[in-house]
Amino acid sequence: xxxxxxxxxxxxxxxxxxSRALSAPDSVSPAKRQRVEDAVADLGYQxxxxxxALASGRHQHFGLVLPDLANPSFAAIAKGVQEGARRxxxxxxxxxxxxxxxxxxxxVRDLQPSVEGLxxxxxxxxxxxxxxxxxxxxxxxxxxxxxELASVxxxxxxxxxxxxxxxxxxxxxSVAYVGGPAASWSDAQRRLALADxxxxxxxxxxxxxxxxxxxxxxxxxxxxxxxxAILCYNDLLALGVSSRLRARGLSIPTDVSVVxxxxxxxxxxxxxxxxxxxxxxxxxxxxxTSLLSQVRAGTAEHQQLRLPVDLVVRDSSGPAPIS
Amino acid sequence: xxxxxxxxxxxxxxxxxxSRALSAPDSVSPAKRQRVEDAVADLGYQxxxxxxALASGRHQHFGLVLPDLANPSFAAIAKGVQEGARRxxxxxxxxxxxxxxxxxxxxVRDLQPSVEGLxxxxxxxxxxxxxxxxxxxxxxxxxxxxxELASVxxxxxxxxxxxxxxxxxxxxxSVAYVGGPAASWSDAQRRLALADxxxxxxxxxxxxxxxxxxxxxxxxxxxxxxxxAILCYNDLLALGVSSRLRARGLSIPTDVSVVxxxxxxxxxxxxxxxxxxxxxxxxxxxxxTSLLSQVRAGTAEHQQLRLPVDLVVRDSSGPAPIS
DNA sequence: CCAGCGCATGAAAGCGCATTCATTTGTTTC
DNA sequence: GAAACAAATGAATGCGCTTTCATGCGCTGG
Numbered sequence: 063x064x065x066x067x068x069x070x071x072x073x074x075x076x077x078x079x080x081s082r083a084l085s086a087p088d089s090v091s092p093a094k095r096q097r098v099e100d101a102v103a104d105l106g107y108q109x110x111x112x113x114x115a116l117a118s119g120r121h122q123h124f125g126l127v128l129p130d131l132a133n134p135s136f137a138a139i140a141k142g143v144q145e146g147a148r149r150x151x152x153x154x155x156x157x158x159x160x161x162x163x164x165x166x167x168x169x170v171r172d173l174q175p176s177v178e179g180l181x182x183x184x185x186x187x188x189x190x191x192x193x194x195x196x197x198x199x200x201x202x203x204x205x206x207x208x209x210e211l212a213s214v215x216x217x218x219x220x221x222x223x224x225x226x227x228x229x230x231x232x233x234x235x236s237v238a239y240v241g242g243p244a245a246s247w248s249d250a251q252r253r254l255a256l257a258d259x260x261x262x263x264x265x266x267x268x269x270x271x272x273x274x275x276x277x278x279x280x281x282x283x284x285x286x287x288x289x290x291a292i293l294c295y296n297d298l299l300a301l302g303v304s305s306r307l308r309a310r311g312l313s314i315p316t317d318v319s320v321v322x323x324x325x326x327x328x329x330x331x332x333x334x335x336x337x338x339x340x341x342x343x344x345x346x347x348x349x350x351t352s353l354l355s356q357v358r359a360g361t362a363e364h365q366q367l368r369l370p371v372d373l374v375v376r377d378s379s380g381p382a383p384i385s
Numbered sequence: 386x387x388x389x390x391x392x393x394x395x396x397x398x399x400x401x402x403x404s405r406a407l408s409a410p411d412s413v414s415p416a417k418r419q420r421v422e423d424a425v426a427d428l429g430y431q432x433x434x435x436x437x438a439l440a441s442g443r444h445q446h447f448g449l450v451l452p453d454l455a456n457p458s459f460a461a462i463a464k465g466v467q468e469g470a471r472r473x474x475x476x477x478x479x480x481x482x483x484x485x486x487x488x489x490x491x492x493v494r495d496l497q498p499s500v501e502g503l504x505x506x507x508x509x510x511x512x513x514x515x516x517x518x519x520x521x522x523x524x525x526x527x528x529x530x531x532x533e534l535a536s537v538x539x540x541x542x543x544x545x546x547x548x549x550x551x552x553x554x555x556x557x558x559s560v561a562y563v564g565g566p567a568a569s570w571s572d573a574q575r576r577l578a579l580a581d582x583x584x585x586x587x588x589x590x591x592x593x594x595x596x597x598x599x600x601x602x603x604x605x606x607x608x609x610x611x612x613x614a615i616l617c618y619n620d621l622l623a624l625g626v627s628s629r630l631r632a633r634g635l636s637i638p639t640d641v642s643v644v645x646x647x648x649x650x651x652x653x654x655x656x657x658x659x660x661x662x663x664x665x666x667x668x669x670x671x672x673x674t675s676l677l678s679q680v681r682a683g684t685a686e687h688q689q690l691r692l693p694v695d696l697v698v699r700d701s702s703g704p705a706p707i708s
Numbered sequence: 709c710c711a712g713c714g715c716a717t718g719a720a721a722g723c724g725c726a727t728t729c730a731t732t733t734g735t736t737t738c
Numbered sequence: 739g740a741a742a743c744a745a746a747t748g749a750a751t752g753c754g755c756t757t758t759c760a761t762g763c764g765c766t767g768g
Contacts, residue, residue, distance in 0.1 A: 065723095066724065067724080077748085078747070079748075081726060110723085115435035115438075119726095132461055134457065137455050140454050140479075144479065148480075156463075157476070174431075175432070176434040176446075274654060302654075328651045331651060332654055333655070388754055398717080400754090401718060402717060436723090436755040441755075
């Protein structure tokens with residue numbers, strides 16, 4: 063293993079100069095800088111990250127904690143984080159909690175000492191737990207707001223009202239809401255927005271795992287409310303709902319309209335294609351990394367970014383049936 | 386920040402003993418071990434990973450390089466790697482190459498110095514490049530074989546022949562193969578197996594990006610071959626093919642049978658549900674981490690694990706149309 | 709009863725790098 | 739032309755930990 067000393071010796075300079083030539087090129091004379099660069103190339107020198115980290119206190123690692131990598135929504139966010147981090151010269155440590163709040167807390171604890179900052183994606187922890195996490199290192203939240211903490215969220219309120227206005231315009235007078243995980247902040251946000259709805263009756267079908275199977279299970283409950291439209295916490299649920307409804311012989315959107323949230327790619331694979339509130343998942347991941355950099359730098363301590371969302375009308379929503 | 390010295394002082398022992406109490410408890414007297422543990426708890430001591438890594442040469446990090454996190458097949462593998470690594474006490478650095486072989490090589494180079502081992506998932510690099518990577522650190526391949534290197538793969542041959550036998554039994558005499566990325570090893574494997582098929586005619590529709598849109602594009606080509614069945618490199622392609630075919634007014638499986646590979650969850654979201662060769666993706670991720678541990682330990686230097694696959698018959702395959 | 713052994717322990721030596729500090733060299737100003 | 743200053747450099751220090759190495763201790767066995 064070749065070390066910086068080897069490089070320095072080969073270049074005929076001190077280790078200090080070699081170090082500077084690599085990390086702050088402008089502070090070294092062009093001639094020596096060149097010699098160092100040549101030596102690096104010759105010897106195939108690779109800096110030892112651990113040593114860099116120890117000496118400088120920076121290891122160029124971000125941590126990302128999310129509930130489920132196999133969930134396309136989170137995968138999209140992870141991809142964005144990935145891209146953003148790479149752009150800023152960071153590597154990303156990923157931890158999948160499997161939707162378990164306890165595992166979440168543990169993983170944060172594990173990860174925190176070995177990263178410069180943490181991105182908590184849709185954390186299921188309590189606000190207090192999250193504040194604890196934020197006390198022991200820079201933290202950015204995605205899809206969750208806790209006061210005083212930096213976060214990237216989506217304008218759920220607007221999403222809900224866009225969806226509702228759309229359904230209302232189609233003549234629907236009642237809508238069932240198929241909720242997501244009980245511990246989900248964004249689910250709470252959506253419920254809040256739903257409570258504001260005045261010109262349409264809303265029935266709540268309760269919390270569900272944000273997965274296809276959850277939707278299959280929720281469909282019958284939603285139908286039993288007598289609503290002519292079903293709004294779902296996310297697309298996976300909406301897909302499950304649609305599927306079950308069709309299996310029961312109903313036609314979508316003729317008998318029932320279904321609207322999802324997220325706009326994952328599977329929303330267009332299915333028949334009928336899903337009307338859904340599109341959420342800039344990947345962008346959120348990117349924004350989260352920039353925010354994290356800023357939080358580390360001390361600027362933008364508790365900036366709360368709220369990204370816009372847009373209803374994408376496809377084939378799963380249509381005029382209310384004439385009753 | 387509390388250091389090991391602080392702990393040692395609080396416990397009334399030397400730093401060496403404190404270190405041993407934590408990393409090799411059996412080599413320390415029970416009394417002192419207890420004092421150290423108490424001190425750790427009291428002070429909320431968190432070891433500095435960088436320092437541990439530098440001193441010991443082990444940083445407890447694995448690297449995972451894959452083509453696309455947003456692709457559910459890779460996400461499933463990532464999830465498995467995640468689980469396996471966690472079980473072994475490792476954290477995972479994830480890098481998404483966006484299907485770009487050049488980025489892949491660069492990311493490997495970046496990652497390698499800061500991890501104890503690398504898992505290369507479906508690498509698009511050449512064999513020689515992969516061998517280079519393996520020269521500079523422990524490497525395990527997933528979904529790719531390179532001689533002498535440890536790998537976890539799937540029995541594509543069996544998968545293809547199961548699919549073919551199934552189609553043959555349904556009376557199909559010709560099948561079109563919609564291929565995956567040109568640089569994909571598993572695609573090559575499937576082609577090899579297809580070449581062996583004697584009792585059914587195979588037309589090759591060429592390489593495609595392993596995504597839904599690729600399938601949409603490939604559908605017309607596949608249909609033009611006059612085949613009554615279409616076998617796809619993966620489910621995403623199969624989904625795209627189905628969708629396009631149905632849009633063109635064909636009925637699946639009445640007019641054409643479609644079979645995929647992987648068994649991602651979306652395969653069951655769609656109508657008709659996809660017949661596909663199920664591949665133990667998540668398990669492969671887990672196996673890869675254990676293999677990596679073994680490679681590091683020197684045992685199982687170049688073990689090549691080949692996981693079994695199983696045809697899952699659903700609704701997208703049926704009897705050949707009577708012509 | 710003492711040589712000899714093993715075990716628990718502490719002192720100390722780095723791991724490879726970044727960074728501070730003092731020094732030298734080259735440049736500017738009056 | 740000398741004084742004052744800036745830029746470039748190297749020696750040395752230490753980041754927090756693991757790991758030899760040497761020491762002292764309580765044992766066992768002859």
